[in-house]
Amino acid sequence: MLVCNNADKYLLVDLGFTNCEGFLAPYKGTRYHLNLWRGNTPTNYMELFNLRHSSARNTIETAFGLLKKHWSIIRDPIFFDKKTQIRIINACFILHNFLREEKMEETNLLQEVEQDFMNIEAIDIEDGEDEYILYARSTSKWDEFRDKLAKKMFNDHIGRRSRIRA
Template sequence: MDFEATRRRAAAFVVAIAAWFFVRFRRRCEDSRSVTYGPMVQRDMERLANLRVIYESDDTRCVDLLRMKKAPFFQLCDLFRTRALLRDSINSTIEEQVAMFLHVVGHNQRFMVVSMSFRRSIETISRYFQEVLYAIGELRSEMIVAPATSDCIGAIDGTHVPARVPAKMQPAFIGRKHTECSSAVDFDLGFTYVLAGREGSAHDALILADALERDDGLRVPPGKFYLVDAGYAVRPGFLPPYRATRYHLREFGSNRPRDQKELFNLRHSSLRVTVERAFGALKNRFKILYNRPFHPYKTQVKLVLACCILHN
């Protein structure tokens, strides 16, 4: 009899201890939820408020934030959604994914800074950044197309873009830590061909030869030609100015051309300056092209192409 009573008292004691631990564990869980989910709700509210500022702002404010007006921004997002290049996730819409990407390339911001603005983790921003970069690259064939309107279909030149070069590639970039972006531009300031990734010390003629030899390289339609500067050779499809003759607009000033060669160079210069204007507009819009970005070199090259596509 005493043995059974002892067993009952021991069982009651164990149940009491288990109940005490259960109550204590439950209180800790409730406390942890109040600590964890409170800031999460606040963070979501702040993120939605920041996105509302972008979506409901006027075009001037939207250009300051995203480097493009509202209508093209939402058209771009709808294009990604229609082509299934991007997908809305449970926690992030396509508009937010594209907005984060534009903040990075438009203002050359690091993921850590963007994470504070959008209340997202660095890993999330990095993942969506790569997805949007890939989606933009898929639009290359329809956004960057060769014109075929007049005989003179544009101008060709190159510009230097700062780059962070890995150690194994630095010998080719000695003296100039830039990547060369050689592009063809029409007279509406649109890019019709882009070749990025060559070392900044490469000669323009060498880069042009590389562009012509590629399977998906530069093609000049029969009977058409591009304007090029004196660094290129005279060849079918490419028209440089007369050498050893006044060329740049500032060299003429108020003086009229003295002969047909100077008149030709004056007309040539006034048209070829289009490509320089296009590069200026591109770099002013996307500040990541003004500074060395914080990305691997292959990603840097893709970013140059992506910015040209967004520009168009």
């Protein structure tokens, strides 16, 4: 089971998931996908939350799409433990950003890395237990967290809009 002692860390999930500890889902029965927002503005906290949730997920999916083009390890399902999966994804993002900043071709970097690997000994490190998600159960506590977050977002949004009009 994923244990989340506070609301600092959670995964943004789509409408197919339940809103529960560690998984922040959009409101069901409320406009969600970005194409439904063209020409419309949110009228309540649930709509604004869903708009921003959808926008964030779209950005994340675009970033992963870029990574999948370059790094074959994440094109197919990964069967590593969660900690290793996180490290692989972080490494792919770091390499992607490094290549962009250095204006370097992927093949040149891979050749350099391959040479470095040939000069080091393999190290196998076991660093404790891994966390596994066994089940996800909706809780009123997590729904309250989402409501509180959504209402704060909406109040901030309304406050900014009223300052702009003034």
